[in-house]
Amino acid sequence: MSEDPKTTYEPRIIAFLCKWCSSAGSDLAGVSRIQYPANATPITVPCSGSVSPQYILTAFRKGADGVLVSGCHLGDCHYLEGNYLARRKLFLVKELLEFIGLEPERFRMSWVSAAEGAKFAQVITDFVADLRPLGPQDKLQGQRP
């Protein structure tokens, strides 16, 4: 019996983490030694509001199976309102992904504060688990924007 690629593949995730909350939250997960899957590679950004929809599409085009954008809780943005801007923009990204035929579940937003190490680990764990049944992402890979 051949192995089902959906169960054996390791999803490759790009995690855009805001420098102030979610990146600090991931640091706290580390300091607390909370274990989570190694599938997500963090890229620190100044603010979730600085994540352009283009970065997300680039990630999918380059073969990411999932993209996470994680920022401060609404109302707690270090830059006052960047995460509200992020939410507005990135909601549309989800719609766009669906429109162009990609599972919108491959893109996720979360709000993780600097005090929520356990939550950060949980967000990654859940995302990896939810991406597995979708299998590798090949719809956008290699497509020109």
Added chain:
Amino acid sequence: MSGKRIGVFVCHCGNNIAGTVDVAQVASVMAAEDGVVCTSDHAYMCSDPGQNAVIAAIKENALDGVVVSCCSPNLHERTFRENAKAAGLNAFDCEIANIREQCAWVHRDPGEATEKAIRISRVAVRRLGRNRALDAIAIGVTRRVLVVGAGIAGIQASLDLAAAGLEVVLVERQATIGGRMMGLSETFPTLDCSQCVLSPRMVEVARHPRITLMVSSEVEKVSGYVGNFQVRIRRQAAYVDPDLCKLCDDCAQVCPVVAPNEYELGLSARRAIFMPYPQAIPATYTLDAASCLGLNPVVCGKCRDVCEAGAIAYDRKPETVVEQVGAVVVATGFDLYGQQQLGEYGLGAIEDVLDGLQFERLCSASGPTKGKILRPSDHRAPKDVVFIQCVGSRDPARHCAWCSKICCMYTAKHAKLFKHQVPDGRAYVFYIDIRSGGKGYEEFVQGVMEEDEVMYLRGRVSRVYQDGDKVRVFGTDTLSGQNVEIAADLVVLALAMQPSAGTAAIAKTLKISRDKDGFLAEAHPKLRPVESVTAGVFLAGTAQGPKDIPETVAQASAAAAKAIGLLSQPQLSHAPTVAAVRSRLCTGCRMCVDTCPYDAIRLVNGKAVVTDVLCEGCGSCVTSCLRAAIQVKNSTPLQMKEMIEAVLRV
């Protein structure tokens, strides 16, 4: 890609990284990375030999930039950037790859962790590849400090700051300064009178020429940035003019209102016009509009009629003041854990069940009983008193997970004060553990157990209920394994310490974070214990976590010292990673102008222009621009693209 000559230095961090990540493998894979001309690994990159090795490699290989794969940039980015500068590079010629907190510490499988460490290091190399050399932007400094909260922490910080020649604006929400310490009787372990220690410092604050004291005031809005904050403060209407009030008490004599005295924690009554404490600073009567019969229209007016000094006016309005400061010290203190959550102990329902702060008032010479320990129900001296520790503390399932730290000591003190007043009385203490770390603390508790013959029972109390004129306490002594039942005259609960009610609001106003328990979060638990993550905002006292008076004073002085250090610089530096406009592409559509939360962008001759000192580099403008005409320096879309590619390269 970028033509830079880059070195990658991988840290073992002892076994912290090397225990999971194959450090040598990371170094050898990174050696094949485009632009990387040398790699090495070291047991402790941040040590003196480690840093020197980086400098030597920069010179030997004529490096344009270095990536250090080590711990979080929050810890050592600055260390390694300074080190790079020492070798003649720019600060932005150094990038950190966080392979400890974000990798080695959170993954067990060495293969997966090593792969991820390589990806993280690649991202840093690509970021570095397109970094431009930038120098910090110099900005002016306002040599004034805002201190929020005038308890012992705020008072100590203010006096230290003022002594260093800085101007201080001290804001207190209540009508008098002094905070919680003002309500205490004696302090452990020396039994110094709390007010005798505190009052002179309060007077000093009031008289100090460089301290502007604002009571009955709250911080409404803070804008600006380190070195140059604008603070909007709202002061409640001062119906009694403190400069005219002669403290004669004529007004209180005629006031028909009787209300619970919040400064006596409800143990006595006050009038609508009253003096919070005899030692209140500013020394003046205060009119509580909420309990007054009516000010608009004036319903009663007796106090104004009787005031010979003419200090009372009913038509005063709240005012808003804007102050310019360079730094902020937050010292907003604690509250006791809410009694509504603790029904099983009868607090609030049974008259003779008190919290620790109420018992302090009973012991205090200026308190409602003039220092005599009398129980509230019948004003008799209690003979059997039960003290219960850890009420709400150390109970993660139902209440607070943390240890409130001071309760073991103040409960021992309470028992001692009681035994001194009622030598034939019996005092019982229910405890989980005794935590008496501190100078002279252990000896104090031992003295209470042995010399004062206070009965310590190790166990929890299950139930407290009224039984005639007694309060019956059911508990367990887990050392003897027996159930205990005590018919007590008075029960005192050592309630958990929690952040004061305004902590969440002030944290939001100042853009500083709180920890999982709601206390203000320090920037680093070990190395930056009095700084918040926001530059120029410092923390002092119990708002940051439970602590006793000596620790609070030490932290307040530390916060003051940090603020003094900051403001003694001739100029401050502003991060140069600000937005920059490519004028050629800008169409003057104003989208970025409207998006910027700091009003840092304006149109000049139809093109967007960024005011560098106002820009915080958040990047909101970048994603609003349809023509990609604006980008944040050293976080450009090109860098993002190359970093994404680096992660996903097969």
